[in-house]
Amino acid sequence: MIEAHELTKRYGDKTAVDGLGFVVRPGTVTGFLGPNGAGKSTTMRMIVGLDAPTSGSVTVNGKRYAQHSAPLQEVGALLEAKSIHPGRSAYHHINALALSHGIPRRRVEEVIELTGLQSVARKRAGAFSLGMGQRLGIAAALLGDPATVMLDEPVNGLDPEGVLWIRNLLTGLAAEGRTVFVSSHLMSEMALVADHLIVVGRGRLLADTTVKDLVRAAGGDTVRVATADPARLREVLAGPGVEITGEAGTEELQVVGMTARAIGYKAAEHGIPLFELSDRTVSLEQAFMDLTRDAVEYHGTIGIDTTGKAA
Ligand SMILES: Nc1ncnc2c1ncn2[C@@H]1O[C@H](COP(=O)(O)OP(=O)(O)OP(=O)(O)O)[C@@H](O)[C@H]1O
16 A cells, blocks of 8 residues: 655745645555656655655555665556666676565576576566567566555557567455556557556646546437427436537537437437447546546647647
8 A cells, every 4th residue: 555645846936736635545456546747756766765755655565665674575666767687687786685574586497487587587677679678677676575566657668469478467455455556648458457546737637536436527428319399309318427519500419328229219218219329438548538638748740639639
């Protein structure tokens, strides 16, 4: 479990993290999302004590990282900046970490196998591809068999097989009851792997929600329906929890609170012909862009609207 309370980090007059409060719970994968420069890496560095908060606090399993007597066994982290000696082999690197943290040698073999590095374990880490480097970082993170696993952009540089491997690894770690906190810019990947999301923008909390609720809030459960008699259709669909909108003079209505199937049945029951009946699907990417539009620090020169088209 990770708990942040009023967590703030300033670098000079730049506030990278601004009063963040959230809880990352065990047994699920929690995605950490935000535009570039939103403060994700800074937050993750503070979680593992690589940066000190200017104010506020963050704890892992109830204690600050530095207060744990065996921190590697509490939280395993893969952060962006890697500090692997390029001349060392993967095996040597993991083994040195294990030796300095009192972790048995058999665990070294285990994590090398778990991360699929057996065939390259004796090669120089400096010659590793980006994907192999990521696997090595993950092997180091899992070495202490930690209850909390935190990975910053783990799919970065991985090929499709590697992406699938990470997906299964993360869901597997969560199924074992671990706390899994993972940042990524790949929304489609997050939609597949994360149950819960913490979204930040300009260092502040924008959302602490489930993937489902975020998509729903962006209009993901709206059904579009077209008919020659929208006024009558409105009447027959009206009911508790049903919200119907539509511009005057058009044949189209947007319905929230009823499935397309239920609308179809209701219209048929009342003999109202429909021309169109479709779920409006909103991707996590669109929902994310809606949510963070005002918090994006670095805009490109071509605007992107939420349908993904250049504006
Ligand atoms: N050591 C530092 N000194 C000064 N400013 C910093 C430092 N580290 C981060 N920042 C600034 O703090 C802000 C948050 O940066 P951070 O790297 O935490 O964001 P991020 O969400 O991880 O971004 P990205 O998605 O691009 O990795 C940025 O504006 C960044 O320039």
